[in-house]
Amino acid sequence: MPPESSTDRLASDTISKTNADSMDIHKTQHSVSFVDATDVDSNDNTFHGSNNEPLYLRWSRLHKSVQIKGNKPGMLRGSIAAPAPQFNASVQNQGSSQKIILDAVSGYAAPGEVLAMMGPSGSGKTSLLNCLSGRTPYDSGVVSVNGRPLGGQDMKRLMAKIAYVRQADIFFEHLTVRDQLGYTAFLRLPEAWSAQTKLSEVERVIKLLRLTKVADSKLQLLSGGEKKRVNIGTELLTDPSILLLDEPTSGLDSTSAVALIRMLQDLAKSGGPGTKGNKTIVTSIHQPSSALFRSFDRLIMLAEGHVVFFGTPRDSLDYLKTQKVGCPDGYNAADHWMDLLVKDSAIEDSTTTVTIDQSEDNKKSETGETDEYAIPDTVESKSAGQIRKETNHSVVMSTRERLIQAWDSEAVAEQMDSCVERDSNSATVKDPLGENVSKYNTGWMLQYRTLVHRSLKNSRSAIFTPINIIKSCALGLVSGLLWFQMSYTESRVFDRSSYFFFTMTFWVFDAMFQSFMAFPQERTVILKERASGSYRLSAYFMGKTTSEMPTRLVLPLLYMIISFFMASISNKFSTFIATTLISLLSVMAGESIGLFVGATIYDMEKGMTAMTVISLALALLGGFFVENVPSFLQWAKFVSPFKYAYDASLPLVFDDPVPCDGSGALEGICGGSDTGFAQPEEVVAYLGVQGSVGFNVGILVVFGLMPRYVAYLALRAKKEGDR
Numbered sequence: 001m002p003p004e005s006s007t008d009r010l011a012s013d014t015i016s017k018t019n020a021d022s023m024d025i026h027k028t029q030h031s032v033s034f035v036d037a038t039d040v041d042s043n044d045n046t047f048h049g050s051n052n053e054p055l056y057l058r059w060s061r062l063h064k065s066v067q068i069k070g071n072k073p074g075m076l077r078g079s080i081a082a083p084a085p086q087f088n089a090s091v092q093n094q095g096s097s098q099k100i101i102l103d104a105v106s107g108y109a110a111p112g113e114v115l116a117m118m119g120p121s122g123s124g125k126t127s128l129l130n131c132l133s134g135r136t137p138y139d140s141g142v143v144s145v146n147g148r149p150l151g152g153q154d155m156k157r158l159m160a161k162i163a164y165v166r167q168a169d170i171f172f173e174h175l176t177v178r179d180q181l182g183y184t185a186f187l188r189l190p191e192a193w194s195a196q197t198k199l200s201e202v203e204r205v206i207k208l209l210r211l212t213k214v215a216d217s218k219l220q221l222l223s224g225g226e227k228k229r230v231n232i233g234t235e236l237l238t239d240p241s242i243l244l245l246d247e248p249t250s251g252l253d254s255t256s257a258v259a260l261i262r263m264l265q266d267l268a269k270s271g272g273p274g275t276k277g278n279k280t281i282v283t284s285i286h287q288p289s290s291a292l293f294r295s296f297d298r299l300i301m302l303a304e305g306h307v308v309f310f311g312t313p314r315d316s317l318d319y320l321k322t323q324k325v326g327c328p329d330g331y332n333a334a335d336h337w338m339d340l341l342v343k344d345s346a347i348e349d350s351t352t353t354v355t356i357d358q359s360e361d362n363k364k365s366e367t368g369e370t371d372e373y374a375i376p377d378t379v380e381s382k383s384a385g386q387i388r389k390e391t392n393h394s395v396v397m398s399t400r401e402r403l404i405q406a407w408d409s410e411a412v413a414e415q416m417d418s419c420v421e422r423d424s425n426s427a428t429v430k431d432p433l434g435e436n437v438s439k440y441n442t443g444w445m446l447q448y449r450t451l452v453h454r455s456l457k458n459s460r461s462a463i464f465t466p467i468n469i470i471k472s473c474a475l476g477l478v479s480g481l482l483w484f485q486m487s488y489t490e491s492r493v494f495d496r497s498s499y500f501f502f503t504m505t506f507w508v509f510d511a512m513f514q515s516f517m518a519f520p521q522e523r524t525v526i527l528k529e530r531a532s533g534s535y536r537l538s539a540y541f542m543g544k545t546t547s548e549m550p551t552r553l554v555l556p557l558l559y560m561i562i563s564f565f566m567a568s569i570s571n572k573f574s575t576f577i578a579t580t581l582i583s584l585l586s587v588m589a590g591e592s593i594g595l596f597v598g599a600t601i602y603d604m605e606k607g608m609t610a611m612t613v614i615s616l617a618l619a620l621l622g623g624f625f626v627e628n629v630p631s632f633l634q635w636a637k638f639v640s641p642f643k644y645a646y647d648a649s650l651p652l653v654f655d656d657p658v659p660c661d662g663s664g665a666l667e668g669i670c671g672g673s674d675t676g677f678a679q680p681e682e683v684v685a686y687l688g689v690q691g692s693v694g695f696n697v698g699i700l701v702v703f704g705l706m707p708r709y710v711a712y713l714a715l716r717a718k719k720e721g722d723r
C-alpha cells in the first residue's frame with residue numbers, strides 16, 4: 001500500500017465523491033425502473049423491459065492475462081530478424097510467458113454519463129471494453145449491472161443487451177446505409193414488432209445520426225466519419241441502455257470527432273429522440289482537446305493494464321497536482337496525462353526531444369477551437385517546452401510507475417463491492433437483463449429469411465459483377481473456339497474429354513478461390529454480428545448456401561451456354577442440361593472447400609498457400625494429367641472433386657456409339673480401323689471413368705456439404721475478439 005499522503009487523501013476524496021454520485025444516481029434509478037416496468041407494452045416486454053432501463057455498470061478487480069508464445073530461434077529469426085536483446089526484453093524468453101493486460105481494474109459507468117477511457121496505446125482500453133461487453137472472458141473480478149453480479153451465462157446475455165461499437169467499421173460494403181440498418185432492424189428488433197415499426201426505427205436512427213443524405217449510398221462510398229456513424233447507428237437501433245465505443249473518433253478529423261462526442265453526450269443525457277431513459281456510455285478516446293477532455297462526466301485512466309485515475313476530469317487535474325506533476329498552464333490536459341503515462345521505446349531511447357507545443361498548436365489549428373487553458377504567449381509556451389524536455393526516459397518511467405503505485409485501486413474496488421452488495425440486498429432490484437433466457441430477439445426462421453434476402457442482395461452485387469460476366473462469356477468464347485465444332489468421331493474423343501476436364505477444373509478452382517477470398521471479409525462481419533446476438537450461425541449458413549447458389553451458378557451457366565454449343569459437344573439438349581447441372585454441382589463442391597479453408601485457417605497468407613497446394617493436388621489427383629498414378633497414391637484420386645465431376649459428365653456425353661475413323665485414338669477398341677463403332681461403355685472405360693453417373697453425382701453432393709459443415713463448426717468455435 002502506498003504511504004499515507006495527500007495522494008491518498010485525494011484518491012479517497014475522489015472515491016467518496018464518486019460513491020456519493022453513484023448513490024444519487026442509484027436512488028433515482030429505482031424510481032425510473034419502476035415507471036418503465038409499468039409502462040411496458042405487452043407485445044415487447046422482453047425488449048423494452050430490459051433494454052431501455054437505465055443500467056449501472058460496475059466492475060471491480062478485473063484481471064486478465066494472456067499467454068505469450070516466445071520466439072523460437074529460426075535461421076533468420078535467430079540471426080538477422082530478431083531484435084537486439086537489450087531493446088526487447090520479453091523476446092528473450094524462448095518459452096511462453098504470461099502477460100497481464102488488466103490488473104485489478106475497478107470503476108463504474110452511470111446512466112446519463114459519458115465515461116472516457118484514456119491511456120497510451122496498449123494500456124488495455126480495448127481489452128477492458130471487450131471484457132465489459134462480454135466479448136472476451138476475464139480471469140477474475142466482478143462485472144455487475146444494476147447491482148447484479150454477472151455469471152458466465154449472464155455475460156452471454158449481456159452481449160446482446162450492450163451495444164459495442166468496435167474500432168473497425170465492419171459491414172457488407174455493397175449494401176446501402178438504409179439496407180444495413182434495415183437488415184439489422186429485422187434481425188435484432190423484437191419479432192413481434194410490425195415491419196412498419198422496424199422501418200420507422202431505422203428512420204429514427206438515420207435522422208439521429210444525420211445520415212439522411214447518404215441513406216441510399218453504398219457503404220463503400222461513405223467517408224470515414226459517415227461509416228463510423230453507421231456503425232454507431234447499427235448499435236443504437238436496439239435502443240440499448242449501455243453503449244460501449246472503442247475509439248469512435250479514430251480516423252476522423254477533429255471537428256467531426258468533437259461533433260461525434262457531443263452527440264454521444266446528448267445521447268447519454270436524453271437517450272435520443274423516441275427513446276426512454278438515459279444511456280450509460282463508455283468510450284475510449286485518444287488525446288482529446290482540452291475542452292473535450294473537460295466535458296466528459298468521468299475519466300478512467302489506464303497505463304499498462306492498471307488504473308491510474310478514476311474520477312472527474314477536474315479532479316484528475318487536482319490529483320496530478322498532489323502527485324507533483326500538475327498540468328502546466330496553457331497545456332492540453334489530455335496531452336499532459338499522456339506524456340506522463342506513455343511508455344514508448346522510441347521516446348525513451350531518443351536523446352532529442354519532440355516538442356509538445358507543436359502538436360498542441362497543430363491540434364488547435366485543426367479544430368479551430370480555442371483552448372480554455374491556453375495562455376497565448378511565449379513565456380508559458382517556453383515553460384511547457386521545458387517541462388517536456390524533462391521527459392527523458394528516466395522521468396517518464398518513474399512518473400508512470402509512481403502514478404500506477406499511487407492509485408488506490410483497492411479503495412475503488414471496495415466501494416464498488418459495497419454498492420453491489422447494497423443493491424443486491426434491495427427488494428426492488430430485478431434482473432436487469434430481462435427474463436428472456438435467449439440472447440436472440442428473433443426466431444430462426446425470421447433470421448434465415450432476412451439473411452437470405454441480405455445475402456441475395458450482397459452476393460448479387462459481389463459475384464454478379466460486370467467483370468465476372470465478361471470473364472464467363474470470354475472464357476466460353478475461347479473454349480468454344482478452341483474446341484470448335486468437334487465431330488463425334490474416334491479422333492475427337494480425347495478432345496471432348498479434355499473439354500470436360502478443363503470445364504470442371506476451372507469452375508471448381510474459381511468457386512474455391514472466390515469463396516475463400518470472400519470468407520475472411522465475411523467472417524469478421526459474422527463474428528461481429530453474432531457477438532451482438534444478431535442471429536444463429538446455422539441461420540447464416542443456411543441462408544448463405546441457399547441464397548448464393550443461384551447467383552454463383554449463373555456464371556458457369558453462361559460459360560456452358562456459349563462453349564457447349566460452339567464446341568458441338570452434343571446435339572442433345574438433355575445432355576446440355578445434365579452436364580451443366582454437374583458443372584454447377586462441382587461449383588458448389590469447390591465453394592464448400594474454399595469455405596472450409598477460409599474458416600479453418602485464419603491467416604490469409606497461410607490460407608492462400610493451403611488453397612494453392614490443395615487445389616493443384618486435387619486437380620493432379622483427378623487422374624487426367626497422370627495416367628499411371630503410382631499404386632500407393634491410387635486412393636488419393638478419390639478425394640478429388642474434379643474426378644467425380646469429370647466421371648459424372650463423360651457417360652452423359654458418350655451415350656451413343658462412337659464411329660471409328662482410323663486415327664488410332666481408340667487403338668484398343670477400334671484397332672486402327674476406320675469402320676465400326678466403339679460402344680459408349682467401352683469409351684468411358686477406356687477413358688478411366690469409374691462409377692455410375694448417380695454415384696459420382698452423389699459424391700459431389702457430399703463434397704458440397706461436408707467441408708461446408710466443418711467450416712460451420714470451425715466458425716462456431718471462433719469468438720469475436722480472438723487474436
Ligand SMILES: Nc1ncnc2c1ncn2[C@@H]1O[C@H](COP(=O)(O)OP(=O)(O)OP(=O)(O)O)[C@@H](O)[C@H]1O
Nearest residue numbers: 066067101119120121122123124125126127128723
Ligand atoms: N490476445 C492477446 N494476446 C496477446 N496480447 C494481447 C492480447 N490481447 C491484448 N494483448 C495485449 O494487451 C495490451 C493491451 O491491448 P489493448 O488492445 O487493450 O490496448 P489499447 O489500450 O486498446 O491500445 P490501442 O489504443 O492501441 O488500441 C497490448 O499490449 C496488447 O498487445
